[in-house]
Amino acid sequence: MRIRAALAALPLSLLVLAACGTDDSATPTTSASASSSGSAVTAATLGPDVPAATALAAAVPAAELPTATGDFGTKATLEFPAGNPVPSLQREILTEGKGAEAEAGDYLEVNYLGQVWGGEVFDNSYDKKQSFSFKIGEGVVSGWSVGLTGVKQGSRVLLSLPPADGYGATGNSDGSIKGTDTIVFVIDVINVIKSDATGQTDATPNKDLPKTGIPKVTGKLGEEPTIEIGDAPEPTKAEVIVLATGTGEKVVAGDVVGQLVVTAWDGSQTTSTWASETDDGADPSTKGLQKITAAVGTDGQESVTEGLIGVPIGSRVMILLPGTSDSTTGQTSTAAVAVMDIVAQVSKTG
Structure with missing residues (x-):
């Protein structure tokens, strides 16, 4: 998987939020299959x-x-x-x-x-x-x-x-x-x-959110949220929690774009794709809409973005990401939490 530049500074657990994209064969980005015998110039x-x-x-x-x-x-x-x-x-x-x-x-x-x-x-x-x-x-x-x-x-x-x-x-x-x-x-x-598009400002807040046990998210809909981990226990499995429900079509397997704030569970790192007045000099690829693949897990492998499937476009969601450990390299990463405004579905698979 290819990690989005906006998430590159965060723990390895966020590799699952990488935008794998759809099949690139025969697109304006890569090779095409049909033969060509057209005019050539020197x-x-x-x-x-x-x-x-x-x-x-x-x-x-x-x-x-x-x-x-x-x-x-x-x-x-x-x-x-x-x-x-x-x-x-x-x-x-x-x-x-x-x-x-x-x-x-x-x-x-x-x-x-x-x-x-x-x-x-x-x-x-x-x-x-x-x-x-x-x-x-x-x-x-x-x-x-x-x-x-x-x-x-x-x-x-x-x-x-x-x-x-x-x-x-x-x-x-x-x-x-x-x-x-x-x-x-x-x-x-x-x-x-548009690169500064957000989720719906009139999305319906989820009144049934647990009052404890998950990070606290504050901020108006349509604006950059703030995440407070507090004393919430680290997640042991991936989970998508709908914070506010939009009215768009439901996400299906494929690529969606949205605005993200991601915070390491220990509070050591936070990154955001939301534009701000302090963005001068920032890599433009890390700001604005980012593409995330909503995918179903296969071969016994969990997909942390599977929970996005079925969520209406325009919604704001929390994605809980457990820590990871690589038995081969011994490298570990802390748990993290992402808050995403789902703006649009840009591709569908299957």
Whole structure:
């Protein structure tokens, strides 16, 4: 499992809160399976020494870009102009939505089709009937993070990525996209989840919480909570306790995003993803929404996040984490408690 940067400073017991993510095969982050035989340009134009773009290039005439047909929510078809691909990062808004505008750190839920310029479709989410979610600036090819910043929810966008903004001079891992291939995406922005989003401020507090035996959580809903361990006994098993119930759909197995405060049981360490005035200089990946996998335990292994399944989106929950001990290395970690505002479900498994 891959631990979230925001939790990296906390005990090893928090490895279970790592965002494993969903199957990354054939996504904009990793290799795709279909073969490609599209147009390639020389390394002199788009070679290995060309850095990734940090901004969109000046727009070229529309006739120099592929033509996309199909409506938002349906698989697009691309037709390519004659000649070499445009040697710069290009964006064309095919239809503009009216929702929130994507910014760095936001989570986006999208459907997409990817095709090598003049070649084969190497991947699309429409046939899979499963959208793809990611955090702008993390885990996707750089052309996506640059090209989708500023795009509104509900938009259909065409992106043309030269190698430097896609899979680089080496191409993807299975060779289906070469290091000289320009790749083109048609992307439907289904949802923009703002980095400072929280659980519901009108969630219904749980009036049946035990008055003793668990840490005390204070703070208004929709604001950063405070955790006091007090004299609560260390947990011996993982447990999810609903502090306030939202009204959204119930979480199913898959990835959710939310805001977190995590405290070691001995009080030695606390970390928070909630933004504050003292965040200057902080690693931006540790602030704002973080992705957690809600998973059912397998092969006799306990999953501390299984208790998130069935909890409505918008809720605030407490996650009790027992201490751990590695019999091989002898390394131990203290117990901990996390308070999470569940903001959205961004992927589903099974």
